[in-house]
Amino acid sequence: MTHKIAVLGASGYTGAELVRLIATHPEFEIAALSADRKAGMEMSEVFPFLRHLRLPRLQKIEEIDFDTIDLAFCALPHATSQEVIAALPRDLRIVDLSADFRLREAAAYQKWYGKPHAAPEIQAEAVYGLTEFYRDEIRSARLVAGTGCNAATGQYAIRPLIEAGVIDLDTIVIDLKAGVSGAGRSLKESLLHAELSEGTHSYSAGGTHRHLGEFDQEFTKAAGRPVMVQFTPHLLPMNRGILATVYVKGDPRAVHRALAERYAPETFLEVLPFGALPSTRDVRGSNFVHIGVVGDRIPGRAVVVAVLDNLTKGSSGQAIQNANLMLGAEETAGLMLAPVFP
Amino acid sequence: MTHKIAVLGASGYTGAELVRLIATHPEFEIAALSADRKAGMEMSEVFPFLRHLRLPRLQKIEEIDFDTIDLAFCALPHATSQEVIAALPRDLRIVDLSADFRLREAAAYQKWYGKPHAAPEIQAEAVYGLTEFYRDEIRSARLVAGTGCNAATGQYAIRPLIEAGVIDLDTIVIDLKAGVSGAGRSLKESLLHAELSEGTHSYSAGGTHRHLGEFDQEFTKAAGRPVMVQFTPHLLPMNRGILATVYVKGDPRAVHRALAERYAPETFLEVLPFGALPSTRDVRGSNFVHIGVVGDRIPGRAVVVAVLDNLTKGSSGQAIQNANLMLGAEETAGLMLAPVFP
Amino acid sequence: MTHKIAVLGASGYTGAELVRLIATHPEFEIAALSADRKAGMEMSEVFPFLRHLRLPRLQKIEEIDFDTIDLAFCALPHATSQEVIAALPRDLRIVDLSADFRLREAAAYQKWYGKPHAAPEIQAEAVYGLTEFYRDEIRSARLVAGTGCNAATGQYAIRPLIEAGVIDLDTIVIDLKAGVSGAGRSLKESLLHAELSEGTHSYSAGGTHRHLGEFDQEFTKAAGRPVMVQFTPHLLPMNRGILATVYVKGDPRAVHRALAERYAPETFLEVLPFGALPSTRDVRGSNFVHIGVVGDRIPGRAVVVAVLDNLTKGSSGQAIQNANLMLGAEETAGLMLAPVFP
Amino acid sequence: MTHKIAVLGASGYTGAELVRLIATHPEFEIAALSADRKAGMEMSEVFPFLRHLRLPRLQKIEEIDFDTIDLAFCALPHATSQEVIAALPRDLRIVDLSADFRLREAAAYQKWYGKPHAAPEIQAEAVYGLTEFYRDEIRSARLVAGTGCNAATGQYAIRPLIEAGVIDLDTIVIDLKAGVSGAGRSLKESLLHAELSEGTHSYSAGGTHRHLGEFDQEFTKAAGRPVMVQFTPHLLPMNRGILATVYVKGDPRAVHRALAERYAPETFLEVLPFGALPSTRDVRGSNFVHIGVVGDRIPGRAVVVAVLDNLTKGSSGQAIQNANLMLGAEETAGLMLAPVFP
Missing domain, CATH: 3.40.50.720 (NAD(P)-binding Rossmann-like Domain)
Structure with missing residues (x-):
């Protein structure tokens, strides 16, 4: 049809x-x-x-x-x-x-x-x-x-953790790295090749990025109580791809398990083995999301890294x-x- | 099946x-x-x-x-x-x-x-x-x-011109620009990101590149007499893509017509309108070839530009x-x- | 002072x-x-x-x-x-x-x-x-x-050859590769990172680029009779650097000698040993020009490659x-x- | 002399x-x-x-x-x-x-x-x-x-804050983005242009990167008691430059003041006005460090961003x-x- x-x-x-x-x-x-x-x-x-x-x-x-x-x-x-x-x-x-x-x-x-x-x-x-x-x-x-493309990346990393109740809700930090196509085809000096290539910078830091509206709405809904995350996006010299590095307090194995179980039936969501880390290159041009989890040397802290192609x-x-x-x-x-x- | x-x-x-x-x-x-x-x-x-x-x-x-x-x-x-x-x-x-x-x-x-x-x-x-x-x-x-990937690019630009008899056979110059994936996944210092990005150089200049063996074989076959081209490849800071700029003596409109007619029935070969120039970005990851032709200000000379994705x-x-x-x-x-x- | x-x-x-x-x-x-x-x-x-x-x-x-x-x-x-x-x-x-x-x-x-x-x-x-x-x-x-930055690059490669009378004046081809900073800080869609990175294309092909005015003026003056070159510029995904690949008819060793002798007293002009090829990376951010010469397999033809930083x-x-x-x-x-x- | x-x-x-x-x-x-x-x-x-x-x-x-x-x-x-x-x-x-x-x-x-x-x-x-x-x-x-080049970047951002006593010592997170020249000229598949360009990934996450030895030693010395930070480095498709995004708990204005006062007499350390964010492009090839501070929407949290050229x-x-x-x-x-x- x-x-x-x-x-x-x-x-x-x-x-x-x-x-x-x-x-x-x-x-x-x-x-x-x-x-x-x-x-x-x-x-x-x-x-x-x-x-x-x-x-x-x-x-x-x-x-x-x-x-x-x-x-x-x-x-x-x-x-x-x-x-x-x-x-x-x-x-x-x-x-x-x-x-x-x-x-x-x-x-x-x-x-x-x-x-x-x-x-x-x-x-x-x-x-x-x-x-x-x-x-x-x-x-x-x-x-x-x-x-939002950033909002999607962060939610894929965090949402199952809130639902499973395996992380502290008041200390979530999302440090995000994004390719330039997310900014669209608009004519801005800051998007010129000569300005953007061979370097990086953060922008909309400190809680001013509009995708925080989505994080607030969705995490609060999932948690059943207000959740506010810290969120700092960075612009990278690449066209496609977003990588979100998420810092959470919680047992790393429980974090990994919550993600792996939640996404087991999902075609487009791939949770890597515990300790493995994803790359934006591995999802470029596709509808897949790769997610990795590592435990920190400080007990009770985990790092979740999620990647996807912002345009796909x-x-x-x-x-x-x-x-x-x-x-x-x-x-x-x-x-x-x-x-x-x- | x-x-x-x-x-x-x-x-x-x-x-x-x-x-x-x-x-x-x-x-x-x-x-x-x-x-x-x-x-x-x-x-x-x-x-x-x-x-x-x-x-x-x-x-x-x-x-x-x-x-x-x-x-x-x-x-x-x-x-x-x-x-x-x-x-x-x-x-x-x-x-x-x-x-x-x-x-x-x-x-x-x-x-x-x-x-x-x-x-x-x-x-x-x-x-x-x-x-x-x-x-x-x-x-x-x-x-x-x-x-060879370079050999394919050059042939798509030139072969119909030899077959149609619209160019001089002794003054063909192929100046080729290639992305780095053509060099494979081999461990060479010259292929490191820090060596390759943000710059360009020519290599195998002067008639030493092995794909000349293919050019000689195929162009000679097509012409029914020996044809030797000049060929200078350059390495560019991009992963995929080859662009061949081919300098020929011949009537530019006849050159364009020969290509357009030859490739009209071909699914993967797109000849642009006369005067339009192709970009490697427009074939990335695909099986398509784009070819453009412009006439030079010097009468009787034409420039043919062909692009394809070397890996596809x-x-x-x-x-x-x-x-x-x-x-x-x-x-x-x-x-x-x-x-x-x- | x-x-x-x-x-x-x-x-x-x-x-x-x-x-x-x-x-x-x-x-x-x-x-x-x-x-x-x-x-x-x-x-x-x-x-x-x-x-x-x-x-x-x-x-x-x-x-x-x-x-x-x-x-x-x-x-x-x-x-x-x-x-x-x-x-x-x-x-x-x-x-x-x-x-x-x-x-x-x-x-x-x-x-x-x-x-x-x-x-x-x-x-x-x-x-x-x-x-x-x-x-x-x-x-x-x-x-x-x-x-012009392109005009300088081409002239450094060719001018001494005209002055020394070692090349044919009617068959000079300049195939040029340029970084994007030469286009300035202007807001054009074609200069956006997402449009320019990871690919290449030619522009102003066929004798329409304005730097041809300089080539015509200067080569004609140096030769004492009209000289018209073919010139095709290409835009590359790098910020700084120009590489000119120049195809000439003439004895390759005489071509190399003419350049080496002419530039021997010059601080900023480095002629590489015969057969060596320069890279734009090696002059980035500096006032130096590197020039290489190779002979083609076809006798009587040489390729001259010159690089400089367009902004310097x-x-x-x-x-x-x-x-x-x-x-x-x-x-x-x-x-x-x-x-x-x- | x-x-x-x-x-x-x-x-x-x-x-x-x-x-x-x-x-x-x-x-x-x-x-x-x-x-x-x-x-x-x-x-x-x-x-x-x-x-x-x-x-x-x-x-x-x-x-x-x-x-x-x-x-x-x-x-x-x-x-x-x-x-x-x-x-x-x-x-x-x-x-x-x-x-x-x-x-x-x-x-x-x-x-x-x-x-x-x-x-x-x-x-x-x-x-x-x-x-x-x-x-x-x-x-x-x-x-x-x-x-270490990462260790220097993180310390420039944090050390004066420890000395001035304006941040919590147990919740420091350093999310770092580094160019590839820091990995040296070694022949590794992961450093090839085709592997590295157009994407990003984290590595040595979870507290395994060796520069943590320096952070531990120096921050503990500065604080007079054990300090352990979280540290996640990422590799970016650029040759030079490190950007450290540091998440701290403390009054943002006090954080900015501590940095500005400490570095006022230093030639190579530039603290930007409160709220301004630095870019690695602005220190490339130089001995300068640029540092910016923003306050988060969550009171009592600040983000410090420091950039330098890893090779300089x-x-x-x-x-x-x-x-x-x-x-x-x-x-x-x-x-x-x-x-x-x-």
Whole structure:
């Protein structure tokens, strides 16, 4: 069975990654692509790497006939997304890749994004897209909000530990290293090759990164009481990949066991043997997550390291995984591509 | 229909790339993996990026039961390959990725590789693996010799021009830029990150690179008279990708037309509009070749630029394309993966 | 003796490189820094790597008292430069790093830059800044026009060969590989890390790159008759460095000898032993040029490979070398910094 | 005044960095270079980036006449160093860059390096080379033990906080990101460009990295009671640079003040304004350290981020700084080179 798919915002990296993955998806067919300022262009002009595909020409969103669309991926910038989605048919299945529908509380949205939400009634409808933890809700959802890529990485490392009650909840530290494609295709001096290559720096340190809104919401929900983590992201000279180093207090073996047991049935989550450490290179271009656990020399402390590809499992791959559930397809359809190494 | 595949020499980059591609091939199943020094190990220990796959344990070649194998890929080092293949069953279908069977003339082999061939009778049997130019022979071949990755790139740019008679044969210059994975996983100081990143250099300049043996053989065959090109390879700080800049004397429009017409029916060869230039980024991880042509300001001179991924279309993807033909599968089976960008 | 220096356009890469080099120059002192849009800021805000230096605050050009300035480096964008310089005091010594005064003929400027020159009378006064070939004129010049970085690299490889009459003048091909800092700090999608890293492409192929204006002017002057070269630049995923691979017809040993003899007295030009090939890594951050020569297997053809750092010898280092001559300082003052490797 | 310098182990990265820095040092002259396996070669053969220098030929150590040497830098591998130094004249001034003399206690050495020290009587004599904290002892020392590059980075961030008593001593976490040159020029698969570029991973996690021996020794000394930190290093795809993200409990403003006051008189230590974060790019190739402090949203927690260049301030630059003190030269002599950016 073939599902007709629209990708809104196809001229950014997550849009292109959606098209890349759908290109070999057995049940999805791209029926419409939008890009506001580039409407009228061929996708191969915007992304020459896709020139072997026969794709519809880029359109403005208002030109798309959504009656023929089974599901729309919305890969638009934050803030734009909520306005666009509010104007789409109310029965259209949507997977949104922006930050706009991740936070369930209007107050939380206002706090982290600095202004009131433009479509609070739709926000209430959205299901948080961390597939392995919201699978049933996603299956029946109309609107799924893709997680932040950093937020996904940290949650995969920590969430089962909270659920299993094996760590102290007040001393969690997430030190995160992220590749540059997570910042998108935007024109900023700090994203130029000459500025970024051959070096590293931290940013949004001290508790100001917006993905903390997701950590707060989800860890608090999982724990049944407020949980606030420390979180410091760093930008690395690589295009894809996120590595989260998580410092927790708890028995290292119990930490490892909680992760291994929780993820044993999950296709995309690989927990390494105790003591082994993952590399972002080993998941590049794929929907897999690798997680390692080591014990510290100080008893009662453990380090959990999780890696994923921010464009795949961190956004577009996750989005397709959710769309598979929403459309009744095999959850892993189109997502079993092996990582690309080297 | 499922074909049982053996990969000999699975611990190098081309071996790993074969496994990556076969992982989503609809008709191939990996039945045996060999790695001499790493026999007994799991593939996921050697290449953690493949740990989501259920693969046979690494064996020594002599432990493999070739009666159960439909086709063997031989991704062994040069010189080793000819010895191993000489000892394999004579009716086993083989795609060799080494340099050992590329040169049809024993004298040519001796000249470029510095010693006599160890299996000249098998050499005579081998078909040169540049699929689009040897398709019929490959279909019925028992042994196909994969081309050099540089040799493939240069030939895709030039061969149709010789066949169409649109360029001068005595002034062809190939200036080639190659990523580092082409040098394999060998321990050389010059391949260390600290030596290679953030810089470039040429090597084997002046007509000493072994892939010239292939250029001489194939261009002379295509032209029906001796053709010798100039060829300077350069090593670039990137993992995958080859870009060949080819300087030819001939009418630029005729050059473009010859390429566009020759490759119009080919799935993996994309000739860009006249004046457009390709990038290695746009074929990374894929089996596609992009080719561009521009005219020089000096009348009667053209520049042809061809790009491919050395590990895919330059070796392992090409090998699978050839294996598809040999086994009666769809030629493109398992090879339609879109490039990975960024 | 201390010379008071102004750097106009200090917020770009060549401006910052000037400040880096002047920081340890024994006779230069930075008296003024300009940056139009960033006037009022500290240099350490624009370039934190310079924060250990005590530097004047960024100003608008019109705020600078040029009576106190011995020499001004003008590191402004093309086209802006000619307007600014036309308005500066007519007795102020200037080294211009833009393209505005490189071409002596007004017609040539119009041809390559697409519009008439705004200050043709000053253009007539400018001396071309390829130090080793214009040393005497530079010593007495008021205005020196820094060369293009690509143009410098190609000329160092070829100019002595024309002067010595050892190569054919009608078949010169320059295939050039350049790092990204040469494109400056401008906000272009194509200069983002995610677009540029891990790949390569050619640009301005076919005789359209503006540095051809310099090649034409200088090679024609050196030869005493028109010389037109073929020139294809490529962008590489590295920040600093240019490598020019030059294909010439001529006796390889004579080619090597012409270069070795011409550059024997030059401090910054190192001709490698015959057959050895240079690497951009070996000149990074320095004012040195390394040149290698190999003979091709086809008799009568040679390959010359030259490398330099585009920001140092290709622009800011060259500029200081010229300023040293103009101010009567030691030519090498402040420029003997060793390359930075790795 | 000119001091005659020997560099033992000149064929590694720290040896080459010593030569690079000494090349423009006003009072040091390289009188001897050793490299055991490469004895007889010119330095320019081993490191072509140094070919503009007139340097002594590489020798075996036993061929050096140490009577003519004022100070020897010992840039040999760990374990080798202690044997070589034990055999050198007992009155020769030495700065050792290996790990061999960093740990004062024989038991600590045995614990972290897995075997007894071969020259315990010399070990007792060695002064720990963290210049800003051992300046007086270094001035009169015969043997100075250069610090680990990671150990230096962490100590610059933390030591003044312990001395000022502004942080909790039992919850310090150091998450460190290091470039690859710190691993040296050794032939390991994991250091190949194809393995290392475009990704990141942690290593020696959980309290097994040997630089913990230094942290334990020095922090315990500074605190006057046992201090054990958590320490997780990560390898990044960049050649130079270390960034340490340090998580501490304490008042953020007090933390910033303690660092700013402690380092106010120090030439090479730059404490950024409160809230600003440093980048490794801004110290590349230089002897400078940049340190930033931010407060976390959780009251009473601060994040300190310190960056330095592992080859310069982390080893060879530090070594020269110490040698300057030992020889009565200006402490900053030869070390005021500005960082190289981009």
